[in-house]
Amino acid sequence: MNTQSLISHPCIVCGQTTTMWCSRCQNAWYCTPAHLQGDWPRHRKECIPVVSTQQSNMIATPPPIQQQLITVTAILFAPEEDRSRLITVQCRPQGTQSQGLCPLPLVQDYFTEAVPNTIILTQGLNGEPLRFPLHIWYCPRALQRGSPVNRAIQRITSGAAAKAWCGTVIVLKFSGSRRQGYSDAGVNDLPALSAYFLAYK
Known part of the structure; x- marks a missing residue:
């Protein structure tokens, strides 16, 4: 288990301490899935995937934005x-x-x-x-x-x-x-x- 997962970090959106992070890059911290979803248009530009490891404190990354009409x-x-x-x-x-x-x-x-x-x-x-x-x-x-x-x-x-x-x-x-x-x-x-x-x- 990643020892970083045991350390609380401030949520990127609201600053509340959390141990949950983006499942894709494991480098951005969010206290709720809604905060990740809301921040995704900005975060996706810097979100670099890492090798996935199953951990309970990850928040699933939103799906890619659908193609425009x-x-x-x-x-x-x-x-x-x-x-x-x-x-x-x-x-x-x-x-x-x-x-x-x-x-x-x-x-x-x-x-x-x-x-x-x-x-x-x-x-x-x-x-x-x-x-x-x-x-x-x-x-x-x-x-x-x-x-x-x-x-x-x-x-x-x-x-x-x-x-x-x-x-x-x-x-x-x-x-x-x-x-x-x-x-x-x-x-x-x-x-x-x-x-x-x-x-x-």
Whole structure:
């Protein structure tokens, strides 16, 4: 047992004497786990791990701060609006960057009826491959149930679509053909979407 563990030290946060320390570096003293948690943004910069030994007076080090949300521009086709509009969508990273997992768009608030489905559009006008595929989020229940026609989609297809789309549609744009991330969607993506909605049956 480390003899230092028997000696009281002042808590870094409040100064109260304690025999508990950070389990990672064993060099910072805290009287409660809450004090370590609160001081972690500062302490983590100086916290150098040591070889772990099981001791009862250690306080577990907080987990690393979660990756920050990524914000991208998406296209919203709201059923009650006459035109599509650009919105910002937050995406939560999944796994590590080296795993190559695409961030998860947080779009559930736009789909109150059911969990949305997705379609990945890889071809644009005249079947040309899209360099940046489009990720279309929609509610299948709205399509099946015959909800009100999406006026924004009806407008970009000039009402000539073989089948009318119903419900909310959100379109994100992948940052490349490997589909590991998103870039900002914009008005330049509307022709490919119009061609898709015209051809959908």
